[in-house]
Amino acid sequence: MPAALEFCDVTLGYDRHPAVHHLEGKVETGALIAVVGPNGAGKSTLFKGIVGTLKPFAGRIERGGLAPQEIAYLPQAAEIDRSFPISVYDMVAMGLWRRTGLFGGVGRSACGAIEQAIAAVGLTGFEGRAIATLSGGQMQRMLFARLLLQDARVIVLDEPFNAVDAKTSADLFDLVRRWHGERRTVLTALHDIEFVRTHFPETLLLAREPVAWGPTATVLTAENLLTARRMCEAFDEQAAECVEPQTAA
Amino acid sequence: MYEFLIAPFSEFEFMRRALAGTLALALGAGPIGVVLMLRRMSLVGDAMAHAILPGAAIGFLLSGLSLFAMTAGGLIAGFVVALLTGLVARNTELKEDAALATFYLLSLALGVTIVSLKGTNIDLLHVLFGNVLALDNQTLLLIAANATITLIVLALIYRPLIVECVDPGFMRSVSRAGGAAHFAFLVLVVINLVSGFHALGTLLAVGIMMLPAAIGRFWARDATAMIAIATASGVFAGYAGLLLSFHTGVASGPAIILTAGALYVFSLLFGRVGGLARQVFPERHLEA
Numbered sequence: 208m209p210a211a212l213e214f215c216d217v218t219l220g221y222d223r224h225p226a227v228h229h230l231e232g233k234v235e236t237g238a239l240i241a242v243v244g245p246n247g248a249g250k251s252t253l254f255k256g257i258v259g260t261l262k263p264f265a266g267r268i269e270r271g272g273l274a275p276q277e278i279a280y281l282p283q284a285a286e287i288d289r290s291f292p293i294s295v296y297d298m299v300a301m302g303l304w305r306r307t308g309l310f311g312g313v314g315r316s317a318c319g320a321i322e323q324a325i326a327a328v329g330l331t332g333f334e335g336r337a338i339a340t341l342s343g344g345q346m347q348r349m350l351f352a353r354l355l356l357q358d359a360r361v362i363v364l365d366e367p368f369n370a371v372d373a374k375t376s377a378d379l380f381d382l383v384r385r386w387h388g389e390r391r392t393v394l395t396a397l398h399d400i401e402f403v404r405t406h407f408p409e410t411l412l413l414a415r416e417p418v419a420w421g422p423t424a425t426v427l428t429a430e431n432l433l434t435a436r437r438m439c440e441a442f443d444e445q446a447a448e449c450v451e452p453q454t455a456a
Numbered sequence: 457m458y459e460f461l462i463a464p465f466s467e468f469e470f471m472r473r474a475l476a477g478t479l480a481l482a483l484g485a486g487p488i489g490v491v492l493m494l495r496r497m498s499l500v501g502d503a504m505a506h507a508i509l510p511g512a513a514i515g516f517l518l519s520g521l522s523l524f525a526m527t528a529g530g531l532i533a534g535f536v537v538a539l540l541t542g543l544v545a546r547n548t549e550l551k552e553d554a555a556l557a558t559f560y561l562l563s564l565a566l567g568v569t570i571v572s573l574k575g576t577n578i579d580l581l582h583v584l585f586g587n588v589l590a591l592d593n594q595t596l597l598l599i600a601a602n603a604t605i606t607l608i609v610l611a612l613i614y615r616p617l618i619v620e621c622v623d624p625g626f627m628r629s630v631s632r633a634g635g636a637a638h639f640a641f642l643v644l645v646v647i648n649l650v651s652g653f654h655a656l657g658t659l660l661a662v663g664i665m666m667l668p669a670a671i672g673r674f675w676a677r678d679a680t681a682m683i684a685i686a687t688a689s690g691v692f693a694g695y696a697g698l699l700l701s702f703h704t705g706v707a708s709g710p711a712i713i714l715t716a717g718a719l720y721v722f723s724l725l726f727g728r729v730g731g732l733a734r735q736v737f738p739e740r741h742l743e744a
Binding site for chain 2: 260275285294301304338353
């Protein structure tokens with residue numbers, strides 16, 4: 208089974224400053240990986256690289272034959288215009304994009320799938336509601352329903368359980384587990400170390416440089432966490448050019 | 457009643473032409489206006505109208521009051537500004553509004569320069585205020601063709617337009633069509649403004665787009681209903697404005713826009729969705 212994702216000496220960043228520096232490694236198909244690290248560690252940057260909205264400075268990201276558009280992505284702060292007059296149902300239906308494309312219709316079987324996805328996140332009865340009326344947790348449930356419909360082999364979630372209550376995050380994590388059971392590859396950025404220890408078999412600890420990557424128990428040691436915390440967050444304006452040998456892009 | 461409401465149109469051909477032109481205009485401009493409003497581009501129409509003015513003026517200079525020259529000039533100026541704006545907004549730090557502002561001002565300045573170089577004292581009133589009561593066959597056909605193209609193309613790009621507007625991040629993550637759809641939409645804005653300037657003039661052409669859209673916002677909670685209401689109020693304003701103009705003798709273009717304005721003020725006060733009256737006299741809250 209080929210790797211779902213492969214990072215070949217990837218450096219990603221902004222304005223020449225690296226936010227993810229020389230990341231190397233493979234994400235096996237069907238893996239459930241927590242991406243952990245302090246704020247500014249490059250978790251979101253890495254995800255943007257994976258879904259192709261940020262081009263690497265150096266190195267490359269192999270996506271196991273998938274186009275970047277085929278990877279489902281839940282950003283940390285979705286840029287949703289909450290005042291837009293659109294219903295929960297239509298919003299969830301966007302998840303069918305890969306099947307319908309720009310012009311395809313939404314048939315009867317697709318309507319069934321939309322209703323099932325809405326039911327799976329516990330939003331039955333909310334179909335006709337305008338998204339402006341949803342609470343933060345309901346919004347997140349709706350976005351998970353859309354992810355369900357996207358039916359992607361690789362799913363990238365950027366701090367999906369931030370600012371949602373315990374019940375909601377438990378419900379939503381059940382979906383993540385379901386995806387894992389279906390051999391989908393899931394990467395999730397998280398801050399709750401205890402939660403990661405309990406639920407995630409594999410962890411990538413990132414602090415701009417990759418600190419450790421492997422089985423969660425061996426990665427989340429006190430020593431590694433301390434190293435991660437020490438790495439400085441701010442860009443060094445006087446930083447010299449990185450001269451590590453770079454693989455050809 | 458018949459005398460007042462129908463007879464002006466059954467007796468005078470120029471009124472029938474004006475009505476046909478306004479209706480076609482409203483059919484295309486209504487949906488365009490709603491999408492502009494939802495994309496928070498309400499003033500883009502206005503800026504675009506300024507951008508096409510020099511093109512139309514140059515066409516007018518070169519070949520006089522020729523439909524073809526003025527239309528082509530307006531379209532070219534509009535497309536160039538739309539294209540440059542899109543390129544700059546999507547590839548640099550400058551946001552769409554700033555990029556558009558720079559290019560439409562340049563277009564305007566260039567137009568004025570060319571006109572002044574030529575040194576003739578031409579009558580640009582037609583371009584500025586249009587003349588809905590003197591629509592010839594060609595112009596009517598142009599307006600109808602533009603409305604047809606607008607509705608067909610808008611139907612094709614509606615999904616990416618709406619998705620990009622609600623959730624631009626999601627749109628980027630599933631498709632690269634966002635940029636193309638946005639550009640196609642700007643082209644539609646331009647052709648509708650060109651239609652509009654023949655009937656209402658460049659300055660008022662935006663009125664038949666944005667006022668109906670704002671009216672729709674006060675009565676509907678979803679985009680489809682908004683478009684329906686906007687289009688209907690545009691059509692109504694066209695008809696009632698022409699009647700007003702016929703019976704009172706005021707200029708027809710402003711009469712149409714003022715009628716739409718009256719509908720807008722009514723909606724602002726009494727609209728079902730967020731109208732002021734609802735806010736001042738709220739209904740009792742519900743149990744759950």
